[in-house]
Amino acid sequence: MSSTPSSKTLESPISDNPPAAPIDENPWPAVGTLCRRELVRFLRQRNRVFGALGQPIIFWLLFSEGFRGSQFDYVHFFPGTLVMILLFTAIFATISLIEDRREGFLQSVLIAPVPRWAMTLGILSGGAALAMFQALLFLVLGYLTLDGLAVDPLAIGQVVLLMAVASLALTALGFVIAWRMESTHGFHAIMSLVLLPMWLLSGSFFPPGEGWMVWIVSANPLTYSVAGLRQLLVDGQVDGPSLSTCWAATVAFALVMFALACLSSRRGTKGDLLS
Amino acid sequence: MNVASAIAVEDVSFSYGPRRALDSVSFSIPRGEIFAFVGPNGGGKTTLFRLLTTLVPLQSGSVRIESFDLARDVRPIRPLLGVVFQAPSLDKKLTVVENLQHHGHLYGVTGPRLAERIDELLARFNLGERRDERTEKLSGGLRRRVELAKSLLHQPRILLLDEPSTALDPMARSELWQHLEQIRQDDGVTIALTTHLLEEAERADRVGIMHEGRLVALDTPDALRDTIGGDAITIRAAEPAGLAAAISERFACDAHVVDGDVRLEREDGHRWVAQLVEAFPGAIDSITFARPSLEDVFVARTGHLFRDEVEEAVADSKEAVR
Known part of the structure; x- marks a missing residue:
């Protein structure tokens, strides 16, 4: 309803039994605004934009030049590099959660009439979109310069979708870690103790090997994202878990991480109590 | 319990681990009142503020906000509250208008109604010319005004402010109070704020003095x-x-x-x-x-x-x- 300001009526709040202000049960505007905010903030921080554009370009330059002189096939490592970009950017996107908490912004979201799952989804989709943006840039650069990447549009469509699911999963993982942290210092320890090994043991970098490593690699959800992307992207790549297993594992990873993120977000943290 | 009270607190205690921050606090704030909690930091007023804003859950005692029980009905209480935190809750990278839009979306105010509310509040707080500026560029006093506009956007019945005049110069502080009095008069909003400035508390209708987690005095400034x-x-x-x-x-x-x-x-x-x-x-x-x-x-x-x-x-x- 758009009316002239003069005809706007304020209910008299002094009445004896005021009805509650209407609660809009539709949580989607909240999801949208939180997602949009992540993107707008990103675009307004010039160093972040340069970093995001620069990283795929530098990686692409270094990897393509570096592999030129070695006996390895860069195309084989390309999917793993994509997943690394997703991992790092998704995780760094959630570091902004710690900043939001420290700056006091998050407080106002926590007391808003928004279900926590909607808040979580909004923040995650913003972070995942940023990760996708960088990974897509890297993918385009790959297509411009590499031979042997799939050209079937159906396969490419699946690649993008699988990347989207994986980026949501990884952003949620970052969210779960960042939720209870009061400063960004601790994040670096997690980064090198958990996240980097997780990537190294995903089949991105070296083959599964033997013994206990096989177990770890096959228990690592990232393995399936990498294997799936490799099967879809690299012509003639058929070894490893089946494509449907890769899809199932990646989707399950995303669902579980999202559920954990929602659960975390229902818990208060000491960080909110810093005055 | 008094029907006309906006906030009624009964025998509320709160501890952070072993540290007791609130000790059996009871009071009620009638609708349309400006109420100030005054006391040194650590006196318990910020904890009380966190409880009333639904940021921390109630541990013991009871709190009614309008006709809702805080222990059971957090969800319907939230839209009734407009909150100004001590730490600024504006997104510094967003403009004044974007901050207000964001807030509107969180509170389910969208579309033409949101645009209308924003124009109204920008005019009222004299922020029209700054509407497209990022809030990081604004002075402390202006930011506080944006916070105030933001907290009123969804037409709350109760305005809660934590140390609203911290970091404000005397001019801006006096302006803030004019706004608060105006808000109470025009919208009939109940206002509860915390302050560690006694001279500021004198401007409230009633004052609760908090010390070491207890409410040691409560009355009008004159009566006190x-x-x-x-x-x-x-x-x-x-x-x-x-x-x-x-x-x-x-x-x-x-x-x-x-x-x-x-x-x-x-x-x-x-x-x-x-x-x-x-x-x-x-x-x-x-x-x-x-x-x-x-x-x-x-x-x-x-x-x-x-x-x-x-x-x-x-x-x-x-x-x-x-």
Whole structure:
């Protein structure tokens, strides 16, 4: 309803039994605004934009030049590099959660009439979109310069979708870690103790090997994202878990991480109590 | 329970682990009132604020906000509250308008109604020309105005503000109060705020003095001052304890030492000043009298100087940060 300001009526709040202000049960505007905010903030921080554009370009330059002189096939490592970009950017996107908490912004979201799952989804989709943006840039650069990447549009469509699911999963993982942290210092320890090994043991970098490593690699959800992307992207790549297993594992990873993120977000943290 | 109360708190206690922050606090705030919680940091007012804003869950006691029970109905309470936090909750990278839009979306205010509300509030808080500026570029006073506009966007019934005048210069502070009074008058909003500035609390309809987790006094500023018998006389002396005892004995009154000064409360302070100076020549370095202030009420109720408590609390919090 758009009316002239003069005809706007304020209910008299002094009445004896005021009805509650209407609660809009539709949580989607909240999801949208939180997602949009992540993107707008990103675009307004010039160093972040340069970093995001620069990283795929530098990686692409270094990897393509570096592999030129070695006996390895860069195309084989390309999917793993994509997943690394997703991992790092998704995780760094959630570091902004710690900043939001420290700056006091998050407080106002926590007391808003928004279900926590909607808040979580909004923040995650913003972070995942940023990760996708960088990974897509890297993918385009790959297509411009590499031979042997799939050209079937159906396969490419699946690649993008699988990347989207994986980026949501990884952003949620970052969210779960960042939720209870009061400063960004601790994040670096997690980064090198958990996240980097997780990537190294995903089949991105070296083959599964033997013994206990096989177990770890096959228990690592990232393995399936990498294997799936490799099967879809690299012509003639058929070894490893089946494509449907890769899809199932990646989707399950995303669902579980999202559920954990929602659960975390229902818990208060000491960080909110810093005055 | 009183139907017309906006906030009714009964026997509420709260602990952070072993540390008790609120100890059996009860009060109620009628609709349309401006209520100030005053007290040093660590007195419990911020904890109370967190409880009322639904940021932390209730541990014991009961809180009613309008007709809702805080322990059971957090969801319907949230839209009723407009909150201004002590730490600015604006997104500095977003413009004034974007911050307001964001807030609207969180509270389910969208579309033409949101645009209308934003225009209205920008005009009201004289922010129209700054609408497209990022909030990081605004001064502290302007930011506070944006916060206030934001907190009112969804037409709350109760406005809660935590130390709203922190980091504001006296001009901006006085302007803030004009806005608060205007908001109460125009929208009939109930306002509850916390402050560690006693002179600020004087502008509220009623004041609750908090100390060490307890509500030690609650009334209008005038009524609180009237509980102090007459004027407050403060004497600086080389030997305050001896002097206090001598005054008490000679004039049959209650002179006591508070943080190194002798204090007593008497009617007709100016006459007493003359009498005391004559009665104890040489023993008095300086003597002042003043109409009782809320500070005197605080001293009378807690036996501590308010200023020292604030400084101590600040020192404590700095220690805690390290």
